[in-house]
Structure formats: structure tokens, C-alpha cells
Amino acid sequence: MYDDWFEDYELNSQQQAVVDVVRESARSWPECRPADTVVLVFGPDEDDEEDVAPAARESRWEPPTEHTAYLTALDEALDRGEEVLTLIADLVDRRERDRGLIFMTLGATVIGNRLFCSERHSQNYQTPEPTRNVALLTAAGPPEHLGRIAAAWFEEIMNRLIVSSHPVVGGGYRFVPPGTALPPGHRWVRNGPQ
Structure with a gap:
């Protein structure tokens, strides 16, 4: 099933350019199998805030301020009807692989010409986790540039x-x-x- 890192199926040319750069880098990451990576494309139909009653929205979890720019950009893109590309790589305990023990999920999200990299929630992939041992990274530029930055960010953490x-x-x-x-x-x- 997982023949290559960051397998994808239907990406536009800009999304494909980012994925191609990161995929090439991923082939040299230590202890990272193709099954530890995934490509996700979120569209406006996956913005679940519209389905939440106003009272529930008011009491929801408030993210740490360091993630405000990312979450604002994400909400605005989905409200505009844009797709959002997210690359996920899981850090898996090598002795617990058979049990699928993931102890950290990393995500790089491309929104337009902007890149947001951070530790992510291991179940929904879009929600950033509070900053602990992984520094947030943001950048802007053309797709290949964002791919190189995301690849370097993933690689540095994968080598730790x-x-x-x-x-x-x-x-x-x-x-x-x-x-x-x-x-x-x-x-x-x-x-x-x-």
C-alpha cells in the first residue's frame, strides 16, 4: 500500500511541486518508513465549524497564541473555498512499531504561498499542539521553495x-x-x- 513517501493521488501542479521536493528528501530520513507519512488535502467542505452551534463554538479550546497566524490563515482559506495541503510525518517508536506507537506527529501545511510547520494532533492533523520541543516554522514563497523549507524542517527533526x-x-x-x-x-x- 505505501510504496513511496507522501503518496498522493490527485494534486494540482503547485501541490505536486511541494510534495515532490519533500518526498525526495524523505527517502533519506532515518527510521521513517513510507507508512509513517501521508498527504492530505483539506477543502472547504471539511471545515467543521459551520456545523457547530454558536454556544459550542464559544466554549471550544483556544489554541496557544503562537498558532494564531496558522489557524487564521487556515480558516480564511477554507472560507474562501481554497484547498489546503498538509504533509504529515509520524515519529514512531522503533521498538513499538508493531503496536503503531506514535509519540509525535509533525505537520507542514501549505496555504496559498505560505507554509506553516509544527507538531500536530495525531488524530485530526490540522490542530497544532502546544510548542514543546519542536520550533514552529513559517515561510512564504513559490511551491518548490516551500517544499525545500518543509523538507529541511522535517529532516532536522527526523535526525534527532x-x-x-x-x-x-x-x-x-x-x-x-x-x-x-x-x-x-x-x-x-x-x-x-x-
């Missing part, structure tokens, strides 16, 4: 060493600097010695 406490307890994953020895009571999750 990651450890977890053993046994994994409540989000026990963390990035460690290159050259770090395995801390006592931890195990390598990604990119460390086998």
Missing part, C-alpha cells in the same frame, strides 16, 4: 536522537543532543545505537 524512560510513562520521550550517552533507566527510541 530520542530516548524514553523504560518503561515508558506518560510522555516519557525526549530529544537528546548528538553524542549523548544513554541515560540510566532509558532506552533508545530513534536514531540511537541498535
Whole structure:
């Protein structure tokens, strides 16, 4: 099923240009299989706010302010009837692959000529998570330029060493600097010695 990274089916030429650049880079990412990546195109018919009663909309979750520009651009694009391209890459625990243990989802969304990269919710892919260990990235430019920036952002994170406490307890994953020895009571999750 997953023969290539960021498989896609019906993209317009600008979307395809972004995906092609990121796909080429993804082939060299460590511990990232094609099944760990996905391309999503959201259209105006997938804007669920219209179906929510006003009272429910008022009490909804308010995102951290660092995501305001992204969420505003997303809402405006969907209101205008534009499609929004999102590339998703999951960071998967290499020892827990069979169980599908995803401990972080990364997303790069192209809205018009703008790119928004951040950690994303692992179930709906559009909702950004609060900023923790992954810096937000925004850029503007033509599709190939945005593809190169997104690819570099994904690649830098994919190359990070990651450890977890053993046994994994409540989000026990963390990035460690290159050259770090395995801390006592931890195990390598990604990119460390086998």
C-alpha cells in the first residue's frame, strides 16, 4: 500500500511541486518508513465549524497564541473555498512499531504561498499542539521553495536522537543532543545505537 513517501493521488501542479521536493528528501530520513507519512488535502467542505452551534463554538479550546497566524490563515482559506495541503510525518517508536506507537506527529501545511510547520494532533492533523520541543516554522514563497523549507524542517527533526524512560510513562520521550550517552533507566527510541 505505501510504496513511496507522501503518496498522493490527485494534486494540482503547485501541490505536486511541494510534495515532490519533500518526498525526495524523505527517502533519506532515518527510521521513517513510507507508512509513517501521508498527504492530505483539506477543502472547504471539511471545515467543521459551520456545523457547530454558536454556544459550542464559544466554549471550544483556544489554541496557544503562537498558532494564531496558522489557524487564521487556515480558516480564511477554507472560507474562501481554497484547498489546503498538509504533509504529515509520524515519529514512531522503533521498538513499538508493531503496536503503531506514535509519540509525535509533525505537520507542514501549505496555504496559498505560505507554509506553516509544527507538531500536530495525531488524530485530526490540522490542530497544532502546544510548542514543546519542536520550533514552529513559517515561510512564504513559490511551491518548490516551500517544499525545500518543509523538507529541511522535517529532516532536522527526523535526525534527532530520542530516548524514553523504560518503561515508558506518560510522555516519557525526549530529544537528546548528538553524542549523548544513554541515560540510566532509558532506552533508545530513534536514531540511537541498535
